[in-house]
């Protein structure tokens with residue numbers, strides 16, 4: 001794309017947010033010499049919720065909530081977190097079935113009364129899962145919080161999920177990885193068509209080749225599995241649970257400029273449109289890139305897919321940007337938009353009553369081992385999930401074939417990731433001080449009530465003693 005001083009530069013149309021808890025991914029990025037940058041900039045952010053509002057920083061998002069609404073939000077966060085902790089400990093079938101039988105929207109409606117708090121949670125779901133909460137089961141979202149970070153960390157904040165961004169593009173990352181592995185043993189443009197499993201081998205057939213191997217790691221999006229002919233067929237639990245997933249098209253845009261004109265007025269470039277009804281344009285979220293590449297990137301509310309031939313949202317997007325940052329927004333050096341469809345890195349979410357999905361991919365199916373972001377128990381649906389699942393699948397293969405070669409650290413990977421998730425659970429204060437306090441208060445409400453009673457008793461006893469002395 002055309003960038004500053006009319007130079008051509010590559011841009012990542014889907015910003016890849018990462019965070020510092022994603023150790024395996026960070027290690028890989030280091031090996032691939034791929035830097036990442038903080039997304040937290042000094043300046044104001046724009047929130048649309050009953051009209052445009054300018055907040056001094058990301059956490060200002062919550063400034064609108066009254067004390068009782070903040071407490072309601074905190075109680076909700078604690079409830080979700082408690083489910084995560086229980087699932088982590090027991091993976092209780094009764095709890096899973098109960099949560100899988102309703103949509104997350106129903107769960108929200110049952111547990112929240114304030115429209116503002118509901119809107120806030122619905123927005124968090126929309127930006128993390130790219131789908132509104134009425135399309136997913138409550139089980140899916142609670143699993144998502146368990147697998148990734150707690151709901152409080154997913155909220156828009158200085159320390160939340162979108163704390164860092166990979167500087168290089170996704171494509172660039174893949175190219176570096178291929179270089180490291182060995183370009184000669186990677187075949188491009190040869191989709192696998194058939195997989196035959198016998199008692200001794202797995203035969204993998206592409207359009208041009210046939211390869212026999214002892215074990216196969218499948219790392220493609222589960223919906224793509226349905227296009228491959230497996231002999232014998234995959235267990236029906238796997239097929240059924242894939243059928244009961246869904247993912248929405250997502251349209252992202254990028255507009256490049258000569259300079260970051262929005263910074264002159266003190267804006268970071270961030271816009272959060274909490275409620276579509278209060279906005280005239282299609283943007284759901286927007287942020288600015290680094291100074292070397294002045295650009296605004298963002299995501300649009302679902303609608304018709306755009307095409308390369310005609311960027312159908314261009315005028316609406318630029319006009320919306322103008323309403324936030326001024327008329328310079330109408331003059332980008334370059335503009336591009338893309339609709340990510342199902343199978344294009346789009347995380348599948350589980351519909352109501354889909355209880356089996358993640359269990360199906362936890363264990364190998366004979367000689368077939370599962371990897372990929374959408375099969376991962378850790379960091380489900382993200383780059384970090386893809387990396388963790390790949391490492392785990394590799395170790396599972398070795399465990400199956402050459403167990404003597406495994407080191408104690410390898411064995412830890414098969415078991416220890418659980419404790420890593422538990423560590424993440426305790427980081428609720430990451431949501432920021434004020435929310436952290438409410439969160440803490442809500443999770444300790446029994447202690448608080450108890451302390452108030454004790455204090456009242458002490459005061460009453462003191463009063464009695466002093467009264468007697470008089």
Ligand SMILES: Cc1cc2nc3c(=O)[nH]c(=O)nc-3n(C[C@H](O)[C@H](O)[C@H](O)COP(=O)(O)OP(=O)(O)OC[C@H]3O[C@@H](n4cnc5c(N)ncnc54)[C@H](O)[C@@H]3O)c2cc1C
Pocket residue numbers: 014015016017018190191192193219220221224228250252340343344345346371372373374381382383384386
């Ligand atoms: C708009 C958008 C924004 C995102 N933002 C973030 C973010 O901020 N942070 C984050 O961590 N993640 C983000 N993601 C998700 C992230 O991109 C994915 O989770 C990650 O790319 C998944 O990696 P993967 O290797 O599991 O699958 P993929 O990247 O989907 O790779 C699977 C590969 O398998 C190939 N394949 C499919 N079928 C066959 C076949 N039959 N034979 C051979 N090959 C086949 C496909 O061509 C593809 O190359 C985003 C995704 C999108 C779409």
